[in-house]
Amino acid sequence: MSLALSDNTAGHRAQVHRSTRASLVGLVVAVIVVVSLAYGPFAFLTKGNQQNLTTLFIYIILGTMWNLLAGYAGMVSIGQQAFIGIGAYGIVYASDILGLGLWIGLALALVISGIVAYLVSFLAFRLSGGYFAIGTWVIAEVIYLLTTQINTLGAGAGISFTAFRGYKPEIRIAVVYWIALAAVVVAVAVTYLLLRSRLGAGFTAVRDDATAAATLGVNVTRSRRIAWVVAAMGCGLAGTLLAMTTLNVQPGSVFKIQWTAFMIFIVIIGGVGTIEGPIIGAIVFYALERYIGDVGFWYLVILGIIAIAMVLFLPKGLWGLISGNGRLRLFPTGYRLTSPLPTPIANGTPDSREGESS
């Protein structure tokens, strides 16, 4: 029996495919969509459209981030609102109060989100499972309560975001729209690249079994921390966009736990553990809000019913349905060993039933 511990004995070169025809098509379509969306404000997008799309982009970012965290890295946080709040307050503080302007303010808000997440991780990562979930919630609550003690940030009364004062409405709306478009592209791309990198496999391994992952050389804490910080910065980014669209930041609003509930909703109705899922989920969530949002309390009741129905009847989410339970992947992150494969072994399970999908 040959022992192939040195690389590539027996002359085999394993052929591994990481993308599929669908994913190439998907990439092309994504580029076309993004480019036309970027051009939109000059041609076919009204102010209202741009505003609506901005909201949608915020939801996509939030969904993508929570999915990275819970769906891939296995950290079920219900405290992501902390970073939405930090992003929102961060940009107001840096842009308005420190007077650094929009762009530096935006960058600084992201940096602050990242730093806070990094520091918080030393406490949060001591916890796991239910302890982690509630712990993150309480951490978010602490950040919220601390914010309400800071007078420069308007304390409990909140603060208006004034960096856009003097902009014409159509300019401001378009600028915010472009920022949001860029943000959503960056958020999805960073997540995707992260998951395609070696770390992506590490995330899933850690989620499935942290101890086993560690014995295979995965630095569990480090890979968790990377996902955590990235997700926090993503939520911070969404927070800055929120401040840019609502122009008024109030602690009770940006720090509320419903944000996380919405993220969970988006991820689960779209399909957890896929890049596509949260995008679909965000579109659905947005559409619900937009088209039945005006029926007042019924909107919320319907939202609740849909949440329950989706979980019970479509546990893999809409993307699971569309993709035929994962056969279609526009953003593949896995490793498909395509050759050389021997014919199924005699007493082993003929694996035809699992299907060599893709």
Next chain:
Amino acid sequence: MSESQLLSVRGLSKKFGRVVTAEDVTFDVREGEAFGIVGPNGAGKSTLLNLIGGVIDPDAGSIEFGGRDITRLKAANRAKVGIARSFQIPRPFVDMTVFENVYVGSSFAGGTRGQHGYDRAYAALETTGLLGLAETPAGQLRLLDRKRLELARALATGPRLILLDEIAGGLTEKEIPPLIDTIRGLLASGVTVVWIEHIVHALVSVVDRLMCLAEGRILALGDPHEVMRSPEVIEVYLGTTFDIDEGRAS
């Protein structure tokens, strides 16, 4: 310590509350040797592997590997310096394919990324006979294949020392000889093996030295046949005399 000691464990102790699982355990494993561990249930064998692998920290004592003190090294880094292990109760990454499971080993602990990593993962699958299942989600594997996967992942890390915990448990007698061949192949390629097994005849047919643990202490250590003949070992572990020839014959 002589040059050829790959692993040397000194005065290792570990208690869980009042439960003593390792008490002043001291032994060496030579480079390239096959080292067997037996002992009654709950003797502390798996715990010992956990201590060596860095899954848990000892209360006292030290562990050296390749001349380097690794007592404080984290599990992930021990994997990187060349310690691989399999778990008694297999712990596959259920949402990944078999190939991806193994690639985690080759790319992280093995440090071989990209094509090199694929090739090494491929080789490990081939060695363990899992190639036909490479694309199967690991969660769907049955027991034997899960055990094979444990081995394949460990192999893919390119280890100097491999710690096996009851890798033959649950295999039928017909399935054991191929496994033994695999392990012999490992040894031949220069890997050091520490192997816990209750299927004594399989173990004894491979290992150079055997250690028997009981209640966290070393009861006997030395030539496998001698250890198996020691009255204490017979009393606490075997129950009756062990017929080595019978074991070999089957």
Next chain:
Amino acid sequence: MEWANAVVQGLLLGGLYALLAAGLSLMFGVMRLVNLAHGALAIVAAYLGYVLVQNTGLPPFATIIVVIPVMAALGWVLQSTLLNTALNKQALAPILVTFGLAVILQNLMLQLFTADYRSIQVGDLAGASIQITPEIAIGVFPLITFIVGVIVIAALQQYLARTKTGRAMRATSDDREAATLMGIDNKRIYALATAIALAIVGVAGIFIGIKTQFNAYSGDTYLIFAFEAVIIGGLGSLWGTLAGGMILGVATTVGAQLFPSSGTLLADLVFLAILAFLPTGLFPKVVNG
């Protein structure tokens, strides 16, 4: 003496937290079900009590005779229909289902009872107290809450630890399929657990309704305290939940005595500090929380 008073009042508050958290502890700690509808369900019970007092003239505390069975029945139905199915799906399913449930309940209650604040009237009892020292007075109603909280937790703890059904509940939460192999009907046992949890939530709801005023959304205020009490005590341990409630209560009042703006903040910090040193809480009973 102010400090002593703060501690005493904190303990009493802890009684309420523990009472609120008991049902949650059963569902979260034992069934691993993160019930985000817990607060909303307490308010359902509060409205039920309110309606009973308004329309039948039943004395406030007597409403529990009706509220307990009704909430228990609701729990049974919820578990047998929605929650059991959710538990069979992916791990995140129960969170989303109970979130959906909370949203539905809140808004249906809003529709049914309007946004007006209500309260269950107990007349003079509301302001009654027992003077211990010139500075320390113990409110009679908080004291009743405290005693009920302790009794409920003690009873539940004994039930889980000592009875066959209690054991079956824990076994089911560990491994449902293995439990069926022991002859345990897991659907029934979970329905029973949720029925008990909601019966306790029912009692807690009545006490909230008496303590202060509520409307459809008031439940959310209490949710985090209840979760904190469960976690700080350690998943699966009812005594832990009681201790957790007390710690939070005292941290809140003593914290507020120190910094009146930050009682809740300090309680949260105490919670985090304890978890930093005991990452699985004070008395964890559940593996892989």
Next chain:
Amino acid sequence: MALLEVESIDVFYGDFQAIYGISLSVDEGETLAVIGANGAGKSTLLKTIAGLSRPSAGDVRFDGTSIATLPPHKRVPLGIALTPEGRRMFPSMTIEENLLVGAHKSRPGPWNLESVYATFPLLSDRRSRLANNASGGEQQAAAIGRALMCNPRLLLLDEVSLGLAPVVVEQIYASLPTITAQGTTVLVVEQDVMHALRVADRVQCLLEGRTVLEGTPAELTRDQIATAYFGI
């Protein structure tokens, strides 16, 4: 009359058929060993008898009545107990609590905490330890004890000796006759064929979901078994 009759059952996991028309019959007090290579369908067979899997064709009769559609928890009171593959302990409960859960639907009989501890002294020392922390072998022993606690008429043991020290394996096999002597019927899946042959009244060998060999240990030769194992 046979206590358990399995009549040409088919069992599927999704689209995959694990069992093709297997039949068997066990009399009261008899011990049947089921052997076969990995993946032969042994565990699936036991799961089907215990109710965790449903046959898509054929019938399972216990004491003359069909139980094929009965959920597992309703089979326990009839006296069917399974020690599942992989032990399936309740990790957050102690060893003793695990045993007590086994007695949830207990029938009258010789097995109780005392007698289980007497049979597995190993467990007696560790009764208050969390199952999660117990060693592999301790868990295995507890899993067997737990199944005994309900005083089953039919005991289904999947991979009994897995992970147990030889001395414990000896103990278990030594106690099997006592168990059957009380009228308990045992269906045992065992990797260690020699052991299985020693205690079984009859042996049934499966290969890829089908019965390929049946007989009493005395009738069967090693070669027959070896052939049956891999179908070579």
Next chain:
Amino acid sequence: GGGSINSSSSSAAASTAASDSASASQSAAPAGTVKIGFVSPQTGPLAPFGESDTFVINYMKDYFAKNPLQIGGKPYNVDIIVKDAESDSAKAGKAAADLINNDGVDIVMAAGTPDIVNPVADACEANATPCITDNAPWQPYVLGRSKGDINAKFQWTYHFFWGLGDIAGTFVDIWNQIPTNKKVGGLFPNDPDGQAWSANLPEGYKAAGYTLTFPPLYPNGTQDFTAQINYFKQQNDEILTGVPIPPDFTTFWKQAKQQGYNPKAATIGKALLFPSSVDALGDLGNDLSTEVWWHPTWPTTSSLTGVTPKEFCALYEEQTGKQWTQPIGYVEALFEVAANALTTSGSTDKAALVKTLSTLGTDTIVGKVQWDPNQKGPDGGPNVAVTPVAGGQWRLAPAGSKYKYELVIVSNAVAKKRGLDIPVGSKAEAIPGS
């Protein structure tokens, strides 16, 4: 292809009224439609502020259906588009932007606490659309949006309501009727109202010989007020004031009773605004006092519909079966002001509208609403019209009454200075048992 999505969002909220207006439009052959957007909290924790809005909106829809608005001499249909802010400031701001950019409204209105009003106004400012708001004291409205600059001037957004200076005057007038040691304790939450009340009241009291002291602001949802009670007891505060949310006040007040803190007067904003929250106090609500923005005895009529406060409250009680509440007057007044602005400016042009608003005066059901571009910051500034406020005390209603409590006017001094002579119902009483 702009407003393709417009139609969907307007419809659902009040379909009956919409069909009414459709039938009316056939006969009148209107020159066009003017769209008014309205944002208020109809669900969520602030819902008590928004819950009576449906009544007023339906009332206005009925009115406009029968009486198209005359703008530039031509009749216009009025389309009222309502959005629920879900008690969330981000939602409120988004709703306003939505009304402007998707629904194409001509003017936005909002009511109910600074949490809702401020983000709506900010959104209108940024989207260059006229905005009229009320039901929030003017100080948090101005200061909260200007990072504390009292002289801030806004281009598109106008507000009318009373201010905290008048509150201090009114409260002092109530307390002067009750013998006390003139020491006042403040129960202020850390929210926009609490911030504004605690920052702006102390000076007003000092002038009148009262000293207000208060512990640091507590967060909403506080479950135990022992620290605050200890504080008030230690200060020997015989008067209590504050602006807690209703459940927090109930928690506080019951605990205060239990722990033996019995002030002679308790004059509380917000928590005692709604009859239901006073009812919920049981008998402990008697003789608690509060500011009164509006009351059935207000000597005013609607400039639009001619309805009087008494009639309007009666209509509300008849249609909803609930006791009248103060926000209905102020929401009605929003429509009066908007209608007046539209008619006066003679067009729906946004720039023209704000120009009109800057000097507009309307005699509304809540009193005179008059903006003055030359008004200075401390008086509300150019974007604020200050309206009168009185003081009232909740009294257990006589046996056989329909409701448990009734709100009796006990102070009108400040309103009188603002030119509104409100009849006083009774003298203020000390709280029983104090």
